Amino acid sequence: MKTLTQFFNPLMNEAQEDAQYEVIENMTLDTKEFKGLSISGSLFSLTTFKNVSFESCVFYGSKIENCKFINCKFINCDFQFSSVSHSNFTGTHFVNCNWDFSPIRKSEFNFSHLDAKTVYYASNEDNFLSSCISNVDQSWEQAIAAEEAVVPLKQEQTATFTELLENFLFGKQAA
Numbered sequence: 755m756k757t758l759t760q761f762f763n764p765l766m767n768e769a770q771e772d773a774q775y776e777v778i779e780n781m782t783l784d785t786k787e788f789k790g791l792s793i794s795g796s797l798f799s800l801t802t803f804k805n806v807s808f809e810s811c812v813f814y815g816s817k818i819e820n821c822k823f824i825n826c827k828f829i830n831c832d833f834q835f836s837s838v839s840h841s842n843f844t845g846t847h848f849v850n851c852n853w854d855f856s857p858i859r860k861s862e863f864n865f866s867h868l869d870a871k872t873v874y875y876a877s878n879e880d881n882f883l884s885s886c887i888s889n890v891d892q893s894w895e896q897a898i899a900a901e902e903a904v905v906p907l908k909q910e911q912t913a914t915f916t917e918l919l920e921n922f923l924f925g926k927q928a929a
Contacts, residue, residue, distance in 0.1 A: 813856070848872040 779799040787807045794814040798821050807827040816836045825845040833856035840860050847867040858872075859879040867887045868876065876883060 776796045777799065778796060778801055780801065782802045782804065783806050785805045787809070788811055789809045791808070791811045792814065793811060793816055796816045798816070798818045800820050802822045802824070803826050804824045805826065806823070807829070808831050809827070809829040810831070811828075812832045812834065813836045814832075814834045818836070818838045819840055821841045823841065823843045823846045826843070827847045827849070828851050829847075829849045830851070831848075832852045832854065834852075834854045836856040838856070838858045838861055842862045842864070843866050844862075844864045845866060846863070848869050849867075851869055851872055853871055853875045856875070857879055858876050858881060860881065861876070862882045862884070863876060863886050864884045865886070868883075870888065873883075873886075873888050
């Protein structure tokens with residue numbers, strides 16, 4: 755596996771301020787394909803990515819700040835203990851990406867295609883999503899039906915928990 759790794763301190767504190775990063779800044783990458791790359795302990799700052807494809811790449815303990823991604827692709831990528839902030843994604847595709855302890859903050863997504871996990875993490879922070887497409891698109895009827903199906907399931911789980919608790923407290927045997 756190819757790696758871009760240097761200076762990552764695995765014993766760092768919560769703020770990640772102690773860690774040293776390999777710094778990649780004020781660059782422009784155009785029409786590149788990265789496959790199976792492990793990017794660990796790197797800081798991407800003020801960098802523009804145009805038509806860059808990341809496939810099966812891992813971003814571990816890295817920071818992406820003030821970057822622009824134009825017509826890029828992230829396919830089967832893992833973001834682990836990384837952070838994305840103040841970045842702009844235009845026409846960028848996220849397909850089957852995982853975001854483990856990797857917040858996305860104060861970033862913009864314009865005319866991008868986002869998978870379900872990326873939509874979830876992008877909508878949790880102060881991000882801006884405009885004219886984006888998601889692979890979880892549903893009609894209003896499907897969304898309402900899905901929401902109504904969740905309510906009885908929660909009630910059934912509560913009843914089951916209550917029964918288990920009563921059985922435990924009062925010594926009833928399960929049938």
